[in-house]
């Protein structure tokens with residue numbers, strides 16, 4: 264079984280429509296794929312019906328923008344009931360924060376000599392319910408300021424870049440609780456990627472498990488090198504939590520993260536399914 268539990272469609276910052284995304288999962292030979300768009304469930308209905316036609320199992324998911332002491336961290340929620348009012352209210356607040364920061368980013372870019380016409384950004388955003396930095400990156404590419412998304416992040420939009428503007432995110436412990444109250448399973452995304460290791464040291468991960476019942480940790484991810492995966496894998500075993508692996512596919516937005524680049528063991532998915540069944544979550548079937 265080939266199982267990939269973290270991927271994006273154009274409903275957030277991927278580039279495939281939900282139906283194209285399901286087709287890409289079938290094409291990649293996946294048996295199970297989770298759609299985990301940032302802060303929205305909007306892509307799930309179309310992706311689920313396309314996946315069903317193609318014989319791929321689609322696990323409903325989400326990647327929630329969270330924060331710990333002000334530092335950005337990402338939380339994966341699997342099988343959350345998509346009509347949970349508390350979770351929906353929080354997601355709506357996060358998406359509002361995404362849109363509210365855009366004028367500040369555009370002003371910073373203009374000061375840097377990179378004016379962006381809002382119409383260009385609107386085209387880059389497409390039908391996504393909220394704007395992500397990758398959409399702003401796409402606008403910079405369209406205007407010929409940079410060659411690709413990565414250059415846009417490296418020069419301007421990254422967390423230490425000159426056009427970075429912070430935004431609202433959910434407290435991490437509260438995010439885990441919201442996922443659980445919606446019947447879902449909570450897995451911390453790429454905790455030791457891109458410098459976030461200092462934000463999430465082992466003692467903090469242990470506390471999240473003890474105090475909030477964090478279910479799992481994404482171990483096999485392209486932002487983790489081999490020694491990091493080994494260390495994090497050992498930590499998940501010690502803490503008794505699930506270890507997942509996934510591509511974090513973004514379509515053509517991140518060509519080094521193809522679907523199936525990392526995968527999750529069948530026993531781990533079986534445990535996720537068991538927890539969803541026990542908590543009244545939604546396994547997509």
Ligand code: AMP
Pocket residue numbers: 276301328361394395396397412413416417421422513
């Ligand atoms: P946002 O959610 O708007 O803050 O944008 C974050 C998204 O941008 C992430 O989900 C990644 O897809 C992408 N991203 C963040 N940091 C980088 C980076 N340093 N290089 C490339 N892409 C990044």
Ligand code: MN
Pocket residue numbers: 271276301513
């Ligand atoms: Mn992303």
Ligand code: MN
Pocket residue numbers: 326337452453
């Ligand atoms: Mn992420």
Ligand code: MN
Pocket residue numbers: 269270271326511
């Ligand atoms: Mn992601």
